[in-house]
Amino acid sequence: MKARAKAKGATERIRVGFIGCGRIADLQCLGYLEHPRAEIVAVCDLDAARAQRRAEEWGVPKVYTDVEQLLADPDVDAVEILTPHHLHEVHAAAALEAGKHVSLQKPPTRTLEELDRLIGVAERSGRILRVFENFMYYPPHQKAKELVEEGAIGTPISVRVKTALGRLTDGWQIEPETQTWRMDPKRCGGGPATFDHGYHCFHMGRFFIPAEVDRVHAFIHWTRLADNAWIDVPALISWRYAGDPIRYGSWEVVPSFQMRIRTEYYVSDDRLEIHGTRGIIWVNCCTGKLLDEPSLVLYRDGETRAYHDLPTDWAESFRRGGLDFVGALLEGRAPPQGVDEARRTLAFALAAARSAEEGREVALSELLVSAGG
């Protein structure tokens, strides 16, 4: 979808409404609070006390508990949607129809059918719909992308992501309801690890390689944590990229539930390796602070270069993502990720789930064709 928003004049501001004021709103607010031409003017949450707390924290004048009321507010230009996944389509479609630009948290929807309906609404509305995936804004990942594009490792031929899950009592406190909807595949759209978190890792699988993923194979085991609480780990997923050269990628999630992971956020960390024809890049951290290694290491021509001074706080990826959305609206440009990108990443995640369920390799075309192209 092309950006069709008109660039705003130099003095105009982007007035943002938050729909959903739960856990991740802590970080999602950062770019909007900082940008000199953005302002959070309204918040909305079913939980009135939570919405009120956010309004006080951020100095926001308007507080709603009904999405329709926020969407009817003419002072809101754009919305940030931070609700559970089963509500994404309906909230984003209503916002677009109300004439608001939309930043929608990953995964955009539970299914391709939901996303395709939403894309139709976005196209008719002429408003911007961006899907927000923060790993692509994480500074070591951005540096890795820059190095790959400069040719620092030759042709990239493999991506490997590894996620460590740690002791669940560490890190952020997570409200029981936040866990409950994530562990309910009907509301989440899949598993909390391989679909909810997985969207980031599948996107990283696509981010560094200039070829589409065409085939996926997955082992995903469901582990019982407590009564009615299941998590889709361990998991090992591999894929092939289309075209020449032949190249593969993989992602593994390891449930090391007795391991302490230093983190200010979720109790997990993600490490990444991009292997090229002439060199290798390692990104050694993301959500947490598992290792005391340089955040990025580049190997090439017998030499190793360590990057020690990239910003590594995971929050930085949210700050940059918020600033980018405001910048895109002010400049009238399409922000990453547009819906076409998001659709490929969602298909990738859904193909992995289908592969594990059916015990076979799945071609992404099976999903994309049945969902209409």
Ligand SMILES: NC(=O)c1ccc[n+]([C@@H]2O[C@H](COP(=O)([O-])OP(=O)(O)OC[C@H]3O[C@@H](n4cnc5c(N)ncnc54)[C@H](O)[C@@H]3O)[C@@H](O)[C@H]2O)c1
């Ligand atoms: N980028 C990331 O790394 C990242 C991390 C966490 C969450 N997320 C995404 O952010 C979104 C929210 O996740 P969370 O962890 O903050 O969840 P959460 O459960 O903490 O927050 C969701 C909020 O939505 C509110 N809500 C539910 N129904 C509503 C309705 N009809 N109207 C208004 N408010 C409603 C709830 O009361 C709650 O406060 C999800 O899409 C999730 O995948 C992204």
